[in-house]
Structure formats: structure tokens, C-alpha cells
Amino acid sequence: MTAPTLQDILEAALRIAPLAHRTPVLTSRGLDELCSAQVFFKCENFQRTGSFKxxxxxxxxxxxxxxxxxxxxxxxxxxxxxxxxxxxxxxxxxxxxxxxxxxxxxxxxxxxxxxxxxxxxxxxxxxxxxxxxxxxxxxxxxxxVHPYDNEFVIAGQGTAALELMEDFPDLDAIAAPISGGGLLSGTSIVAKALKPGLEVFGAEPERVDDACRSFRSGKLEPLLSTDTIADGLRGALCERTLGIFQANVTDVLTVSEAQIIEAMKLIWRYAKIVVEPSGAVPFAMLMAHRGRFAGRRVGLILTGGNLDLDKLPWQT
Structure with a gap:
């Protein structure tokens, strides 16, 4: 099982250019103040089909x-x-x-x-x-076409981080949510190739924490539950993605369901955009671990915006 290289990701960027958008990066002074960091949101919720996929x-x-x-x-x-x-x-x-x-x-x-x-x-x-x-x-x-255990898929996902780092090369950290790990794998490959000192974080719901447990144990741990509001993060790691994590990722941090919902609300309130629960997980991580990111420039990949607007999680 091979991992893509930076060259593979550069080639992917050229290959997908006719189909995938180069998405904008948004900032919010209000959200920066809330999390005590300077945050750069890579808005894949504006991507074709509504997500980075x-x-x-x-x-x-x-x-x-x-x-x-x-x-x-x-x-x-x-x-x-x-x-x-x-x-x-x-x-x-x-x-x-x-x-x-x-x-x-x-x-x-x-x-x-x-x-x-x-x-x-x-x-x-x-x-x-x-x-x-x-x-x-x-x-x-x-x-x-496996959702993540595929080197071409991983290379394609890495193009989101490639664009982000081209636009903002002086980031201190970059973070993405984890399901099967394709996005974070591609992100970490780009990050370590372009800026070896850049810290790379994975964000995961604590109810589906197989990636966090696997990262810490060094071996694939079972996915014990799929009970999370972040329906896009119900996959499990594979040997390929875990190996890439161990080579490139700084840490994997988890958040609660309530923290995910609050992050969605804050992004909507301050940035005026709607993201799906999975996309809000990295910002929830940033809010939950403020001390670790205080004063730093952090890139977050908002992975998608596909959700039922008639059933927003804070509606009763």
C-alpha cells in the first residue's frame, strides 16, 4: 500500500482543475477572539457537490x-x-x-x-x-473507488491543503476532520513537504474515536460506534491512512457532540455560512483546546455544507 507524494498531489491539482473549484479562505475577527487564535477557514462547503470529496x-x-x-x-x-x-x-x-x-x-x-x-x-x-x-x-x-483507501483519492484530497498553503504559507498549524483518514492523509503529506515544521492535527467526534485510539496505540483499533451527529465521519481508518498519520500527524483530538453543534452555530453566527456537522469538527477542536492553539495561525478545512436545513441540530 503506497502513499502519494507531493508530486502526485501537484499532478492531481492539474488533473481535477476542470471539475473542482479553487475554494475561498474566510476569516472572522469574532471567531479569532473566541478561540484566541488567528483562524483561516478553507471553505470546501462552497465546493462542487458541496464538499471536498x-x-x-x-x-x-x-x-x-x-x-x-x-x-x-x-x-x-x-x-x-x-x-x-x-x-x-x-x-x-x-x-x-x-x-x-x-x-x-x-x-x-x-x-x-x-x-x-x-x-x-x-x-x-x-x-x-x-x-x-x-x-x-x-x-x-x-x-x-474507495472513499479513502486509494492513493489517487488521497492525492486529490490533498489539493485542498495545497491551495490553502499556497494562499497562506505562514500557518503554524493545519487541521482536518477524520473519517477514514483520506483528507488528513493528503493534508499531512502536503504540510510536511512544503513546511516540515508545520503541526498537523486530526479532529474527531469522541463517540467515533477509532482514529484517536489507533494513533495512540500504533495499530488499527476497531470502530465501536457510528453514533454521531457528524454523519460524514462514520468511517474507520485503514492501514494506509494510519501509516501516513504516524509519519506526519502531530496529534488527533476529540470533541463532544455538544461541542460540534456549538461550533456549527458559531460559524453560522460569525462567518454567516452553514457547514455540516462533520465540517465543524475542526473548529470545535480548536475551541475545546484553546490553550494549545492560542496566539497561533491555524488553517482549518471546513469539509462540507450538505445538511438538511429543516433539521438543524439546535432546532427543537
């Missing part, structure tokens, strides 16, 4: 050979990767089959279907997702 999906799909592309692609996803794969497949003119847990928000299911993805629902476990994908792969010959 189009970066990795489009890099993987555009890199397929013509023969592989003719057989189509298949993946499993709790939402954002599903939409990204469907969008990238439509751009290339190939078929995409998406296995989606049946507890995925309707808005995310409908977005993926709207891009032309053929949706198959399954039970909300990693085993069920993997089994369903394998049945489809065996029947169709489709290429599996």
Missing part, C-alpha cells in the same frame, strides 16, 4: 484507463463521497453505482442520485457496505 473522486476517476472506465465505477459512502463519485463519473461519461447506508440523510442520497448515481441502500455497518460493493463489483467489473 469531489477532489479525490475526480482524481481517481479521471486517472482510470479507457478500459477501466468502460466498466464503470462503484463505491460505498455515507453521502458526500457518493455525490462526488456520481458527479465525476457523469463528467467522464461513465456509470456509477453507489452503496449508501440506509441512515444517510435524504438530502445526501438525493444529491448523489441527481448526479446520475445508481443508489443501492444497505444496513449502516462497514461490513454491509463492503459486502454490497463486492457483489456489484463481481457482477459488473466496475472499479472500486
Amino acid at each position: 469531489i477532489r479525490g473522486a475526480s482524481n481517481a476517476i479521471l486517472a482510470l484507463s479507457d478500459e477501466e472506465a468502460r466498466r464503470g465505477v462503484v463505491t460505498h459512502s455515507s453521502g458526500n463521497h457518493a455525490s462526488a463519485v456520481a458527479c465525476a463519473a457523469r463528467h467522464r461519461g461513465i456509470h456509477a453505482t453507489i452503496v449508501v447506508p440506509n441512515n444517510t440523510p435524504k438530502a445526501k442520497q438525493e444529491t448523489a442520485a441527481g448526479f446520475g448515481g445508481e443508489i443501492h441502500l444497505c444496513e449502516p455497518t462497514l461490513a454491509a457496505r463492503s459486502a454490497a460493493v463486492e457483489v456489484i463489483r463481481q457482477r459488473t467489473g466496475a472499479t472500486m
Whole structure:
């Protein structure tokens, strides 16, 4: 299992340029004061399909050979990767089959279907997702575009941090949320290649803390629960992403469900943008660990903005 290099990520940036947006970086004096740091929000909630996932999906799909592309692609996803794969497949003119847990928000299911993805629902476990994908792969010959255990996907995700560091090269730290670890892996590779002294942090809900436990133990720890409001962070690490973390990541910190909701509210109140719970996790981490980041320049990747506006978590 190989890890992409900075050169792979630079090549990914060129490959995906026709499909992925270069997203803006926002700042807020009010949020800076609240967390005692200077924060730079990389707004992937403004990205095509509403999340950073189009970066990795489009890099993987555009890199397929013509023969592989003719057989189509298949993946499993709790939402954002599903939409990204469907969008990238439509751009290339190939078929995409998406296995989606049946507890995925309707808005995310409908977005993926709207891009032309053929949706198959399954039970909300990693085993069920993997089994369903394998049945489809065996029947169709489709290429599996894994949400994170794929070097082309990781390289594509790393382009968000590449853009952020091109715009703000004097950051002291950079942080991203963790599900399977593809985004943080790509982020950490860019960070350590461009600025070796830059600290890299992973942020994770404490209810789904397999990455935190794995990072500390040095071996893959089981995902014991998927019970979190951050529905995009219900994946589990793989050997590839854990290895990249151990080489490049400074620390993995966890936050509570209440802290995630409060971070969403603060971003909406001060920055006037809506982010999904998964995207708010890095800012929740910053607020929960103010002392560790006080006085520093911190880049945060706001990973997406796909959520049901009729069911915001602070509404009763």
C-alpha cells in the first residue's frame, strides 16, 4: 500500500482543475477572539457537490484507463463521497453505482442520485457496505473507488491543503476532520513537504474515536460506534491512512457532540455560512483546546455544507 507524494498531489491539482473549484479562505475577527487564535477557514462547503470529496473522486476517476472506465465505477459512502463519485463519473461519461447506508440523510442520497448515481441502500455497518460493493463489483467489473483507501483519492484530497498553503504559507498549524483518514492523509503529506515544521492535527467526534485510539496505540483499533451527529465521519481508518498519520500527524483530538453543534452555530453566527456537522469538527477542536492553539495561525478545512436545513441540530 503506497502513499502519494507531493508530486502526485501537484499532478492531481492539474488533473481535477476542470471539475473542482479553487475554494475561498474566510476569516472572522469574532471567531479569532473566541478561540484566541488567528483562524483561516478553507471553505470546501462552497465546493462542487458541496464538499471536498469531489477532489479525490475526480482524481481517481479521471486517472482510470479507457478500459477501466468502460466498466464503470462503484463505491460505498455515507453521502458526500457518493455525490462526488456520481458527479465525476457523469463528467467522464461513465456509470456509477453507489452503496449508501440506509441512515444517510435524504438530502445526501438525493444529491448523489441527481448526479446520475445508481443508489443501492444497505444496513449502516462497514461490513454491509463492503459486502454490497463486492457483489456489484463481481457482477459488473466496475472499479472500486474507495472513499479513502486509494492513493489517487488521497492525492486529490490533498489539493485542498495545497491551495490553502499556497494562499497562506505562514500557518503554524493545519487541521482536518477524520473519517477514514483520506483528507488528513493528503493534508499531512502536503504540510510536511512544503513546511516540515508545520503541526498537523486530526479532529474527531469522541463517540467515533477509532482514529484517536489507533494513533495512540500504533495499530488499527476497531470502530465501536457510528453514533454521531457528524454523519460524514462514520468511517474507520485503514492501514494506509494510519501509516501516513504516524509519519506526519502531530496529534488527533476529540470533541463532544455538544461541542460540534456549538461550533456549527458559531460559524453560522460569525462567518454567516452553514457547514455540516462533520465540517465543524475542526473548529470545535480548536475551541475545546484553546490553550494549545492560542496566539497561533491555524488553517482549518471546513469539509462540507450538505445538511438538511429543516433539521438543524439546535432546532427543537
